[in-house]
Amino acid sequence: MNIAIIGSGLTGSFAAISLAKAGCRIDLYERLSDEELINRDRCYAITHSSRKLLVNIGIWQSLLSDLVPFKYLNVIDCGLNKNVKFRVSDLNNLDKKYSCVGWIVEHKKIMLSILEFISKIDNINKIPTSVIPNTTNYDLIVAADGANSATKKKLKTPSFKFDYDQVCITAKVLLRGVKSTEAFEILNNQGPFAVLPLGGDLFQIVCSQSVENANFNMSRSKSLFLDYLSTILPYGVEPDSIIDEPKAYPIKFELNYSFHSGKYIYLGETSHLFHPVGGQGLNLCWRDVKCLTSLVSSPLLKKNKFSIPIFYSISRLVDVLSISILTDTLVRYSRSNLNIFFIPRFLVFLCLKKSRFARKFILNIMTNGL
Numbered sequence: 001m002n003i004a005i006i007g008s009g010l011t012g013s014f015a016a017i018s019l020a021k022a023g024c025r026i027d028l029y030e031r032l033s034d035e036e037l038i039n040r041d042r043c044y045a046i047t048h049s050s051r052k053l054l055v056n057i058g059i060w061q062s063l064l065s066d067l068v069p070f071k072y073l074n075v076i077d078c079g080l081n082k083n084v085k086f087r088v089s090d091l092n093n094l095d096k097k098y099s100c101v102g103w104i105v106e107h108k109k110i111m112l113s114i115l116e117f118i119s120k121i122d123n124i125n126k127i128p129t130s131v132i133p134n135t136t137n138y139d140l141i142v143a144a145d146g147a148n149s150a151t152k153k154k155l156k157t158p159s160f161k162f163d164y165d166q167v168c169i170t171a172k173v174l175l176r177g178v179k180s181t182e183a184f185e186i187l188n189n190q191g192p193f194a195v196l197p198l199g200g201d202l203f204q205i206v207c208s209q210s211v212e213n214a215n216f217n218m219s220r221s222k223s224l225f226l227d228y229l230s231t232i233l234p235y236g237v238e239p240d241s242i243i244d245e246p247k248a249y250p251i252k253f254e255l256n257y258s259f260h261s262g263k264y265i266y267l268g269e270t271s272h273l274f275h276p277v278g279g280q281g282l283n284l285c286w287r288d289v290k291c292l293t294s295l296v297s298s299p300l301l302k303k304n305k306f307s308i309p310i311f312y313s314i315s316r317l318v319d320v321l322s323i324s325i326l327t328d329t330l331v332r333y334s335r336s337n338l339n340i341f342f343i344p345r346f347l348v349f350l351c352l353k354k355s356r357f358a359r360k361f362i363l364n365i366m367t368n369g370l
């Protein structure tokens with residue numbers, strides 16, 4: 001099968017490898033150089049669903065040295081002053097043997113490994129351009145050109161979208177008083193706040209807050225920003241220094257009404273864009289790739305190529321919808337400080353703290369999707 005992939009971000013590149021391994025001939029269109037693709041300052045939480053996909057395409061072993069495992073995910077509700085810890089024992093039996101809840105990886109390292117891997121695969125042809133390819137040359141066109149997809153605009157594909165009126169600040173900080181194997185999801189009324197281990201005392205913070213507060217915090221000196229961090233970090237955790245320049249990103253929600261249009265299939269952030277703090281974005285993008293690869297490999301659909309986009313749209317619906325609802329609920333839960341929500345919040349936390357079944361259920365959805 002001849003497939004064009006538009007966009008060589010982490011979704012498009014991963015799709016190129018996975019589809020090429022399934023026997024397709026791939027033209028990979030990208031407007032940026034490899035150096036520009038690598039040069040992004042962000043980190044990803046890698047879940048067990050992504051681990052399985054990386055193992056399947058044969059890149060897991062070479063990535064292992066770049067991954068920082070975490071054994072605990074500590075969720076803290078500042079409004080209730082309660083916390084619940086998700087542990088390895090809350091994972092399903094197959095995932096438990098890896099002895100960690102997930103891994104953190106820096107964009108630079110994973111993008112570099114994936115691009116190196118692509119360069120060794122013969123049936124991937126990289127085309128440096130921003131021109132959207134002509135459909136007549138291909139059996140399928142995969143649009144993985146990101147949240148501001150030109151393909152989606154050209155095809156006028158409708159989507160449901162809104163702004164969170166929030167900004168996400170990311171920075172690398174050295175912290176004291178925290179284990180190097182622990183990740184935090186802190187729910188305060190400014191918005192959720194993630195602390196992700198990068199090895200030793202180094203942590204990535206992903207902190208969402210109102211536009212007004214974010215503008216104010218971004219205009220502060222590094223030492224005043226550190227003082228601010230010490231007010232929102234859990235009790236006993238102290239920030240020592242900021243390693244890089246903090247960066248701010250606006251946060252949007254966008255979900256396509258359909259994940260295909262004719263021969264075009266929308267993958268990754270081209271079809272779903274969420275609040276980053278749930279750590280689900282990239283993992284969900286890669287599950288899109290897994291679904292497409294299994295449809296393309298199906299002997300029945302190989303003979304009916306035109307129906308692959310329709311099957312893809314239907315197959316991805318439940319996973320994408322459930323993760324979008326879960327992530328959005330987390331943001332709204334965190335920001336709601338109305339007294340009326342106090343009892344349901346308390347009950348949710350009590351249930352998660354006391355019931356291993358509830359922890360397993362939530363962790364399994366976050367780890368493996370539906």
Ligand SMILES: Cc1cc2nc3c(=O)[nH]c(=O)nc-3n(C[C@H](O)[C@H](O)[C@H](O)COP(=O)(O)OP(=O)(O)OC[C@H]3O[C@@H](n4cnc5c(N)ncnc54)[C@H](O)[C@@H]3O)c2cc1C
Pocket residue numbers: 006007008009010011012029030031032037042043044045046129130131132144145146147149150151168170206249267268269270276277279280281282283284285
């Ligand atoms: C601050 C922040 C923190 C995040 N944290 C996490 C996390 O912890 N865990 C997680 O799983 N996810 C996280 N995410 C989400 C994650 O970054 C995205 O899900 C992921 O990068 C999406 O990759 P993508 O390939 O779909 O899109 P992109 O990375 O946007 O790639 C799109 C590519 O298409 C190219 N392109 C665009 N138009 C054209 C064209 N016309 N022709 C050719 N090429 C084109 C672009 O140059 C780009 O390289 C975070 C996001 C942000 C903003």
